[in-house]
Amino acid sequence: xxxxxxxxxxxxxxxxxxxxxxxxxxxxxxxxxxxxxxxxxxxxxxxxxxxxxxxxxxxxxxxxxxxxxxxxxxxxxxxxxxxxxxxxxxxxxxxxxxxxxxxxxxxxxxxxxxxxxxxxxxxxxxxxxxxxxxxxxxxxxxxxxxxxxxxxxxxxxxxxxxxxxxxxxxxxxxxxxxxxxxxxxxxxxxxxxxxxxxxxxxxxxxxxxxxxxxxxxxx
Numbered sequence: 112x113x114x115x116x117x118x119x120x121x122x123x124x125x126x127x128x129x130x131x132x133x134x135x136x137x138x139x140x141x142x143x144x145x146x147x148x149x150x151x152x153x154x155x156x157x158x159x160x161x162x163x164x165x166x167x168x169x170x171x172x173x174x175x176x177x178x179x180x181x182x183x184x185x186x187x188x189x190x191x192x193x194x195x196x197x198x199x200x201x202x203x204x205x206x207x208x209x210x211x212x213x214x215x216x217x218x219x220x221x222x223x224x225x226x227x228x229x230x231x232x233x234x235x236x237x238x239x240x241x242x243x244x245x246x247x248x249x250x251x252x253x254x255x256x257x258x259x260x261x262x263x264x265x266x267x268x269x270x271x272x273x274x275x276x277x278x279x280x281x282x283x284x285x286x287x288x289x290x291x292x293x294x295x296x297x298x299x300x301x302x303x304x305x306x307x308x309x310x311x312x313x314x315x316x317x318x319x320x321x322x323x324x325x326x327x328x329x330x
Contacts, residue, residue, distance in 0.1 A: 112179065112180050112181070112182050112184070112186065112208065113177065113178070113179050113180075113208075114177070114178050114179075114180060114186045114189060114206055114207065114208055115175060115176070115177050115206075115207045115208075115210050115329045115330070116175065116176040116177075116178065116189060116190070116203050116205065116206050116207075116329075117173055117174070117175055117203075117204055117205035117207075117328055117329050118174050118175070118176060118201060118202060118203045118204060119171065119172055119173075119174065119200065119201060119202050119204060120132075120165065120170060120171045120174050120200060120201055121170050121171070121172070121200040121201075121315075122170070122199060122200035123200065124198055124199070124200035124201055125165075125167075125168055125169055125170045125171075125200070126167065126168055128167060129161070129164050129165075132161060133161060135197075135198070135201075136159065136161070136176065137156075137157055138196075139193055139196040139197050140157055140159070140178075140193070142196040143192045143193045143195070143196045144192070145178075145180070145184075145189065145192055145193060146180055146181040146183075146184045147159060147178055147179065147180055147181075148179040148180065148181065157178075158178065158179040159176060159177060159178035159179070160176075160177050160178075161174070161175070161176055161177075162174075162175040162176075162177065162214065162215025162216060162219075163175060163215045163216060163219050163284070163319070165316065166291045166292060166293050166314075168293070168310075168314070169224075169292060169293070169314045169315065169316060170313070170314065170315040170316070171315065171316040171317075172315065172316065172317045172318070173316065173317070173318065173319050173327075173328065175215045175329065176203075177215070186206055186208050187206060189203060189206050190203040190204070190206060205328060205329060207329040207330055209330070210329055210330035211330060216286070218321055218327060219284055219319045219320070219321065219327055220283070220284060220285055220320055220321055220322040220324075221269060221281060221282060221283050221284055221285075221319075221320045221324075222281070222282055222284050222316050222318065222319050222320070223279065223280070223281050223316070223317050223318040223319075223320070224279070224280045224281075224282065224292045224314055224315065224316055224317070225277060225278070225279055225280075225314070225315045225317055226277070226278040226279075226280065226292070226296075226312055226313070226314050227276065227277060227312065227313040227314075228273075228276040228277070228278055228307070228312060229276070229307050229308075229311060229312065230276055231273075231275045231276040233303075233305060234273050235271060235273055235278055235299060236271040236272050236273040236278065237273070238303055239268070239271050239299075242265070242302065243265075244263045244265055245263060245264045245265045245268065245298060245299075245302070246261050246262070246263055246264070246298065246302070247261070247262060247264045247290070247294050247295075247297075247298040248260070248261055248262075248294075248298075249261075249262050264288075264290050264294075264295075264298065266283075266288075267282060267283040267288050267289075267290040268280065268281075268282055268283075268290065268295070269281040269282065269283065280292065280295065281320075282295065284319075292314045292316075293309075293314070296309045296312060297309065
């Protein structure tokens, strides 16, 4: 039985890497005695995956875990059995057993981010309206190598809105056109110097959207 779980990643746990997050879930599944299925082979691993990875240091209200469980395990028990073994900030909040076969990466077309800016002296949304292009640096494959190229991400920004020192950014997350919030800040600062320590800007992913623009919570 395959389940899809929506979970949060809030607070200091946002600084954990994707690989460490995988290990964290492996330990939590073991401690919670969750009957997860394992892969075959010499070194079997629990059958689960994490979708739509976050940039390091970004919080999220909506992340996804896909997991294969033994058929006789009640899926509605997963949150109750797993949450006590997860650290503060990570919490399973929704479980689905009936969902499309499309992967999370295929299902999520865009994301809404909230930026807590150091001050409100600059309205980034108004400044952005004056831009005719928005160059960012991306790592792309060229044959067997990876090279750094400059691309125009103007069309990857669906909307920007600022209220006081809070900025709301709706960005594309489509394959080949994913705009990470940290890349957005660095590119903006290069085009219009902000005078901030960008590492001090707290960012949170609050909503995922499907290709039709509907909120996505797993199906």
